[in-house]
Amino acid sequence: MARKKRFPCGHRGLGKYCHRCDQREAAYQRKKKERQERQALLDASPIPLDDLPRHIQDKALAVMKDIARGRSWQEMGGKIIHANGRMVSIPLGDSYRILFERTKTKSLAPVKAMSHEAYNNVV
Numbered sequence: 621m622a623r624k625k626r627f628p629c630g631h632r633g634l635g636k637y638c639h640r641c642d643q644r645e646a647a648y649q650r651k652k653k654e655r656q657e658r659q660a661l662l663d664a665s666p667i668p669l670d671d672l673p674r675h676i677q678d679k680a681l682a683v684m685k686d687i688a689r690g691r692s693w694q695e696m697g698g699k700i701i702h703a704n705g706r707m708v709s710i711p712l713g714d715s716y717r718i719l720f721e722r723t724k725t726k727s728l729a730p731v732k733a734m735s736h737e738a739y740n741n742v743v
Contacts, residue, residue: 667730672716679712680733687720687728701742707731709739 627638662669662677666684669677683696693708698720701707708720708728717739720728734742 667718667732669733672733676712676716676733679716680718683710683712683718684730687730693720693728 622634624632624634626632627641629638629641631638631640633639661681665681667680669680672680686696687693693710696710698708698710701709701719706722708722709717710720712718712733715736716733717736718733719731719739719742721731723729
């Protein structure tokens with residue numbers, strides 16, 4: 621019967637290295653890679669989304685992708701801001717909105733994603 625040995629990390633077990641620490645390190649590296657990929661995605665966004673909650677960031681990225689692919693803003697519940705006839709507001713849930721500016725070529729360019737409170741001050 622093999623004897624357990626104590627690894628430098630303090631854990632006990634059989635084998636050449638501590639499998640528990642190895643699994644923990646692999647999980648840490650996987651999460652680190654996911655965070656870096658997400659940050660690269662947010663950095664590539666045409667508007668800053670860092671101050672928004674994660675689920676709103678995801679929704680904003682999806683809306684911008686749909687608009688870029690040619691989906692109509694009316695399908696997504698968008699409305700024209702009549703105070704400025706060139707702006708379109710699309711909801712990102714109950715408490716957040718994303719603003720787009722209508723260009724001369726009738727395409728939409730993202731301007732800002734904001735909370736509903738900040739949106740009320742813009743309108």
